[in-house]
Amino acid sequence: xxxxxxxxxxxxxxxxxxxxxxxxxxxxxxxxxxxxxxxxxxxxxxxxxxxxxxxxxxxxxxxxxxxxxxxxxxxxxxxxxxxxxxxxxxxxxxxxxxxxxxxxxxxxxxxxxxxxxxxxxxxxxxxxxxxxxxxxxxxxxxxxxxxxxxxxxxxxxxxxxxxxxxxxxxxxxxxxxxx
Numbered sequence: 001x002x003x004x005x006x007x008x009x010x011x012x013x014x015x016x017x018x019x020x021x022x023x024x025x026x027x028x029x030x031x032x033x034x035x036x037x038x039x040x041x042x043x044x045x046x047x048x049x050x051x052x053x054x055x056x057x058x059x060x061x062x063x064x065x066x067x068x069x070x071x072x073x074x075x076x077x078x079x080x081x082x083x084x085x086x087x088x089x090x091x092x093x094x095x096x097x098x099x100x101x102x103x104x105x106x107x108x109x110x111x112x113x114x115x116x117x118x119x120x121x122x123x124x125x126x127x128x129x130x131x132x133x134x135x136x137x138x139x140x141x142x143x144x145x146x147x148x149x150x151x152x153x154x155x156x157x158x159x160x161x162x163x164x165x166x167x168x169x170x171x172x173x174x175x176x177x178x179x
Contacts, residue, residue: 034139043112046108049088050107053170
């Protein structure tokens with residue numbers, strides 16, 4: 001199987017993993033007042049967009065945002081809008097900066113914070129959430145960031161290696177057809 005076909009398979013696995021991972025994390029790691037949201041797919045989308053292909057990253061963000069809306073939310077269009085918008089804005093912000101795993105960590109933190117705050121504000125504006133921003137920041141945003149940064153550290157090296165090899169293969173294929 002070609003290397004590039006693993007990208008959607010990995011994305012489907014991460015999408016599935018997001019919904020079930022918290023069932024397997026022992027409850028004593030998080031107290032009862034914390035709400036931890038795994039955003040593994042979003043981190044993968046940032047990696048694809050920044051290290052491999054911007055258009056493919058935004059396209060996958062659109063597709064999986066729609067899938068996220070269909071499966072997990074009761075209002076269609078929130079993730080469909082937010083995922084591609086935040087992924088594209090993150091690409092636009094960092095396209096002229098040095099990108100390595102160290103700086104990508106901070107890009108991921110910033111992207112996750114932006115994603116969570118935009119989602120919070122949208123849900124707050126349409127009256128689906130009535131919690132205060134302070135409660136949101138301490139009981140959802142911080143635990144979510146902690147879990148997702150642990151995930152980032154666990155997958156960053158193999159993911160960067162895989163996407164770099166994929167980009168090199170893509171550039172070689174494009175170079176073959178140039179005269």
